[in-house]
Every structure is written in structure tokens, then in C-alpha cells.
Amino acid sequence: MKSNTDVIVVGAGPVGLLLACELRLAGLDVVLLERRSEPVRDSRALGMHARTIETLGLRGLAPHFLERGRPFGVGHYGALETMLNFSALDSGYPFQLVIPQSLTEQLLEERARELGVRVQRDATVDETWQDDAGVHASGTVGGQRFTFSGAYLAGCDGARSAVRRQAGIAFDGVEAGTTTMLGDVQLRAPLPAPALMKVNQEGVLMIVPLGDGVHHRLIVLDARRRDVPVAEPVTLEELADGARRIAGCDYLPSQARWLSRFSDETRHAAQYRQGRIFLAGDAAHIHMPAGGQGMNVGMQDAFNLGWKMAAVVRGQAPQGLLDSYHNERHPLGAQLFRNTMAQTALLTSFDQRGLALRAEISGLLTQPEVNLKLALQISGLGIGYGAALSEPPAPVLPEWSGRRIPEMTLADGGSLHGLLHQGEWLYLRLREDAPHAVACPGRLRTVSAALAPSPDLGASQAELMAAGPRALLIRPDGYADYALA
Ligand SMILES: Cc1cc2nc3c(=O)[nH]c(=O)nc-3n(C[C@H](O)[C@H](O)[C@H](O)COP(=O)(O)OP(=O)(O)OC[C@H]3O[C@@H](n4cnc5c(N)ncnc54)[C@H](O)[C@@H]3O)c2cc1C
Structure with a gap:
């Protein structure tokens, strides 16, 4: 099967879906290739930050998300005791929205299909290449080989991106040093507060409601079990045991809906563009999910790239405009790399020195201006892009x-x-x-x-x-x- 399109998007996670919507909104023909036959059911990202909600609002989509999520006026930085005060943010959405990633993806996929994106599930891309004629992606769908050709291709295919590997783009960084468990569970004992965060010599425990009135997300970094390989399945007993030791009491987790383990492996793609091939989201940057940023930053990547690619394909902008994608987004990926590494350092030091460092920095966060600086960074509201992309006809501010x-x-x-x-x-x-x-x-x-x-x-x-x-x-x-x- 051979087929042509304007843009091939590989991966229908939140980033690929949003990018495909943006391209299609601009009138392009878009093929979205996704290896999974069914949408993901696991909750994964829970926090949608203010700039992402604003971004969705710029396309009239925010109400769909707001009515399905729950606003939460605070956030955390490295699980420090002093919380980030999102209610001080200068935005119509001074909070983070607790909404499971599975629901975010469902809403975005509905939008993509309404707009006319050609969503092809069960389609695994295993080869990509480019030449003077365009860019090409081959793979299998239902046991049959396919090849799509287009003007551009976006690798939104996650942390182990085949597109990145095929393009030979370096993905350097820091190996995993610590693993953390998580479970979406029901609690049979009541919590003292709607959410809970505890850090001591036994490790880190965070408990947040999932928003369905039934389940809670337990995150347990057990100081005694931080070396367990990321691929080793988590048991409910292991999660409950770690949580009990850190909390000093038992919240009796049961009925696990999802158990998983994640690591602090941190990497950043050397380039976001190679000719006709682009990387966005986890394909471009991975890190400890600290502060809830990966999906948010990835969706901003997509929002930056979509209109630029559309303008170039439609002949309304020179190809050089596409270089501004790397120039504008790569420094933000580097900042994400730094802030998640810094948070990892705070989250993984359980000796007296580490706990003292945490207490000192937590103290600094009680100062409103320090708190706001980090809240702006994590919420995505603090970013700007500096220089103009077009020529002003008169003096500017x-x-x-x-x-x-x-x-x-x-x-x-x-x-x-x-x-x-x-x-x-x-x-x-x-x-x-x-x-x-x-x-x-x-x-x-x-x-x-x-x-x-x-x-x-x-x-x-x-x-x-x-x-x-x-x-x-x-x-x-x-x-x-x-x-x-
Ligand atoms: C426990 C946990 C909590 C998190 N919490 C937050 C949070 O609160 N806020 C936040 O912003 N982020 C959070 N994150 C991070 C967030 O989940 C990721 O950053 C996000 O999923 C990245 O989206 P993506 O679209 O780039 O990649 P993915 O979601 O990984 O999607 C990539 C897609 O590409 C498909 N694919 C892969 N290879 C191929 C191929 N060869 N051919 C076709 N398709 C392919 C995959 O099947 C997948 O559907 C969390 C992560 C974890 C693990």
C-alpha cells in the first residue's frame, strides 16, 4: 500500500493528536499513525497546567476539558513542603486541572476525527527516510506493509521513538538512578486531607485523588527499593508496604486499577529538526515526571510546530520558518531537563543532609516572589519567544x-x-x-x-x-x- 499526504504524524499520544488537529485545522491532509489498536486506558498524566488550558482555549476547546477535570490551586516542586501557589498566577486558569491523560487523549482524538484527520490505529512505523521528493514512513498495519509519503513527518512516538532512532538524532542525558512505584487504588482508610505528601528517611509518598470520587493515585519512592528495575511489575503489597512505612500509618490501598514503575532517566534530543523530520513531546525529551510537565511541554511543542508546518506546506511561509521550531522549543526542553533533574535531586536525598537541604529550599518558597517564579515555570505561563518572526512596518514596543x-x-x-x-x-x-x-x-x-x-x-x-x-x-x-x- 502506497499513499501520499501533506504531513505524516507518528504516534497518537496527546502530542501527536494535538499536532494533527492543528495541521488539519489549517486545511492540510494529515495521516496519524498509531501502533496501539485501542486508546490507552491508564490514567498517566493527571496535571494539566494553566498554559496548556489557555492553549486549548485559543481553539475554543478549554470548556470540554474544564467540565471533565477538577481544578487544584496548588502544585509541588520536588515534593517540598511549601506548595507552589497557582492561585497567584496571572491567568484565567489560576490552577492545574486534574484530568487523566486517557481522557485528554479521548477528547483530542474526538476533535481530530471531527476535523478529518486520517487516524490509522494498529499501524506501527518501523522505517522512515527522506529524499528530494519528500519524507516516507513504512510499517505494518494488520500484517500488511504500508508506505506513506508526505512533505513533512513528525515523530510524536514517545520516549523510545523509532523516528528519532531512524533519523540518527542523539538523545543524550542521564541514566536511570532511582525507580518509583505508582498505583491508582481505592483507599479503605480515610486520608487526613484531600491530598497528602510526606518525605522522610523512608522515602517519598504522595497521594492525590484521581477525580472520579473513587480512586486515589499513590506515588511511592521507597528508599529501600529505589534500585528495583523499572520493568519489574509492582505488586499491591509492595506499594502498600512502602506507603505504610513512609506515612507511619496504613491507608489500606486495594482494588488497584493500574500499578506501574517509572524511573528518573533524563534525556534531551540534540535536534528537534532534521530536514523534513521533526520531533515533539517525549520523543524529544524525557525526565522524572516531577511537577507534572512532560505532557504539558509536549503539547506546547505541538502547538508551536503545527501552524509553522501548515504555513510552509501551503506556500505561505519560507521553509526557514521551520528552523524557528528548534530555536524556540529546544531551550525550553533544556530548561525542563534542568528543573526535573533539580527536583530529582531534592526527591531522592533521604539522609539528614538531603532533608536539611529540602527544609532550606522549602523555606525560600514561602517568599511569594520565589514561589511565583517556580509556579510560572511549571505552569508554562512564564515562557516567551523573544524576537519577532516577521518584519514590523513601524517601530514596536x-x-x-x-x-x-x-x-x-x-x-x-x-x-x-x-x-x-x-x-x-x-x-x-x-x-x-x-x-x-x-x-x-x-x-x-x-x-x-x-x-x-x-x-x-x-x-x-x-x-x-x-x-x-x-x-x-x-x-x-x-x-x-x-x-x-
Ligand atoms: C506516572 C506518570 C505521571 C505523569 N504525570 C504527568 C503530569 O501530571 N503532567 C504531565 O504533563 N506529564 C506527566 N507525565 C508525562 C506524560 O505522560 C508524557 O510526557 C506524555 O505521555 C508524552 O506524550 P507524547 O504524546 O509525547 O508520547 P506518548 O504519550 O508516549 O505517545 C506516543 C504514542 O506513539 C505511539 N508509538 C510509539 N512508537 C510507535 C511507532 N513506531 N509507530 C506508531 N506509533 C508509535 C505509542 O503507542 C503512543 O501512543 C507523567 C508520566 C508518568 C509515567
Whole structure:
């Protein structure tokens, strides 16, 4: 079987699904190849952070997720006693949303199918190559060989990415040093609080409700069993024993729905692009799931790449635009590498010195500005992209180039983010004296409107009002390319 398409996406995890949606929204033909015959049922990622919710909101999808998840106003950094205060975040979503990854994937797959993505399950890619004509992926579906050819291919095929391996992209980092157990279980003894976190010389215990009113996620880093290989199955007894020793009491876990073990192996792809091949999500970066970031950062990768790839395939942007994907996202992968390694160091030192270090840093986190700095990092709200990708026609307000544009109400009562639902660039003329037209690499929508003053503006909204730009050119992923002075 031979077939052609615009873009081949390998892997229908949250990252591949979101990327496929973005490409299809822009009108491209997209084939999404997934080795599993059925969607994943295990909960995996539970925390969806503020910037990811905003991202979904930029396409009008946030309500579907909000109505199925549960907001949680705090987060953790290395399981330190002082929690990250997400309620201080300057966003319409000042929390993390507890929603199982299985549900996130279900909602994204529904959207992908509605948009017309060609989702092919039971399709394992084992070979990818590129030439002057395009990029190609071969594999098997239902015992039959297939080959798809396209202009570009995205490897969203997870930690053991075949696409990355085939492309020969280095994936250097740090070997696994510690393994941690987890179980989605029912507790027969009541918890003293809705969630629980405990760290002592016996290890680390975290218990959070899964949100279905029945199950809890137990995470147990047992100091006596940290060397158990990641592939060794977890038993309920092993999980319960570790939890009991760390907690000093027994919450009687039972009826395990999912038991697993994960490691702190940390790696980062040397390049996110090789010619026509791109990496996103776990295919590009793996780490200890500390702070709940892997899926979130991966979905931001997809959101950065999708509109760029679409603009180039449609002939609206030069190929060079695609280099900005690596340039913008690779430094954030490097930061993810550092912050998860730092958290791992905090999470795996159980002697008196390690516990003293934890207490000191936990003390620092009681300072609101320190707490906010880490909350911005973990929530994804703190990122910006610096330089403009297009040429401004007039002087700009430099501090706004590459900066996240907050949701704003327009003078007619409409929503600014609502103008980005179709994934186009937005040229927002805010004053009469703004140029009537600008150039940008992609589909452009031009709207003349004013921002509505309101007494309860957040800090970034108030800052934008005070800056008073004549016009804003906003990228499809919700960052300002520039603001005209
Ligand atoms: C216990 C745990 C808790 C976590 N908690 C959080 C959290 O709270 N927040 C957070 O942001 N992250 C969290 N993570 C991380 C998160 O689960 C991952 O970062 C996320 O799954 C990455 O998504 P992805 O789409 O890149 O890869 P994956 O989800 O791994 O999807 C890759 C897909 O590609 C398919 N595939 C692989 N090879 C091929 C092939 N050759 N051909 C075709 N298809 C292929 C796979 O079947 C899979 O469906 C957690 C992880 C763990 C283990």
C-alpha cells in the first residue's frame, strides 16, 4: 500500500493528536499513525497546567476539558513542603486541572476525527527516510506493509521513538538512578486531607485523588527499593508496604486499577529538526515526571510546530520558518531537563543532609516572589519567544515581542482569544492610525477593535492596556509577534 499526504504524524499520544488537529485545522491532509489498536486506558498524566488550558482555549476547546477535570490551586516542586501557589498566577486558569491523560487523549482524538484527520490505529512505523521528493514512513498495519509519503513527518512516538532512532538524532542525558512505584487504588482508610505528601528517611509518598470520587493515585519512592528495575511489575503489597512505612500509618490501598514503575532517566534530543523530520513531546525529551510537565511541554511543542508546518506546506511561509521550531522549543526542553533533574535531586536525598537541604529550599518558597517564579515555570505561563518572526512596518514596543497575549475582552464584548479559534495569525488594529495591512508567514485575519477597560484586569492585561499599542500582530499560538508603538 502506497499513499501520499501533506504531513505524516507518528504516534497518537496527546502530542501527536494535538499536532494533527492543528495541521488539519489549517486545511492540510494529515495521516496519524498509531501502533496501539485501542486508546490507552491508564490514567498517566493527571496535571494539566494553566498554559496548556489557555492553549486549548485559543481553539475554543478549554470548556470540554474544564467540565471533565477538577481544578487544584496548588502544585509541588520536588515534593517540598511549601506548595507552589497557582492561585497567584496571572491567568484565567489560576490552577492545574486534574484530568487523566486517557481522557485528554479521548477528547483530542474526538476533535481530530471531527476535523478529518486520517487516524490509522494498529499501524506501527518501523522505517522512515527522506529524499528530494519528500519524507516516507513504512510499517505494518494488520500484517500488511504500508508506505506513506508526505512533505513533512513528525515523530510524536514517545520516549523510545523509532523516528528519532531512524533519523540518527542523539538523545543524550542521564541514566536511570532511582525507580518509583505508582498505583491508582481505592483507599479503605480515610486520608487526613484531600491530598497528602510526606518525605522522610523512608522515602517519598504522595497521594492525590484521581477525580472520579473513587480512586486515589499513590506515588511511592521507597528508599529501600529505589534500585528495583523499572520493568519489574509492582505488586499491591509492595506499594502498600512502602506507603505504610513512609506515612507511619496504613491507608489500606486495594482494588488497584493500574500499578506501574517509572524511573528518573533524563534525556534531551540534540535536534528537534532534521530536514523534513521533526520531533515533539517525549520523543524529544524525557525526565522524572516531577511537577507534572512532560505532557504539558509536549503539547506546547505541538502547538508551536503545527501552524509553522501548515504555513510552509501551503506556500505561505519560507521553509526557514521551520528552523524557528528548534530555536524556540529546544531551550525550553533544556530548561525542563534542568528543573526535573533539580527536583530529582531534592526527591531522592533521604539522609539528614538531603532533608536539611529540602527544609532550606522549602523555606525560600514561602517568599511569594520565589514561589511565583517556580509556579510560572511549571505552569508554562512564564515562557516567551523573544524576537519577532516577521518584519514590523513601524517601530514596536520591544518588551511585547514574543510575549504571551492574555485573554482580553474587546469593546464589543467579544473575546480576543476567540479571534484565534481558526488557528490564523491575527492582526488586531487597536487604533485608527495603525497601518491597514501587514505581512506575516501564514493565514492572516485582520480585525479592527478596541480593548475594553475593566476594573478587574489581571497584571498582564493591565500592562497591555497601559502600553497602549496601536496594533498587535499575534501568532496563531497566542504570542505577540510584535506590538506597534
Ligand atoms: C506516572 C506518570 C505521571 C505523569 N504525570 C504527568 C503530569 O501530571 N503532567 C504531565 O504533563 N506529564 C506527566 N507525565 C508525562 C506524560 O505522560 C508524557 O510526557 C506524555 O505521555 C508524552 O506524550 P507524547 O504524546 O509525547 O508520547 P506518548 O504519550 O508516549 O505517545 C506516543 C504514542 O506513539 C505511539 N508509538 C510509539 N512508537 C510507535 C511507532 N513506531 N509507530 C506508531 N506509533 C508509535 C505509542 O503507542 C503512543 O501512543 C507523567 C508520566 C508518568 C509515567
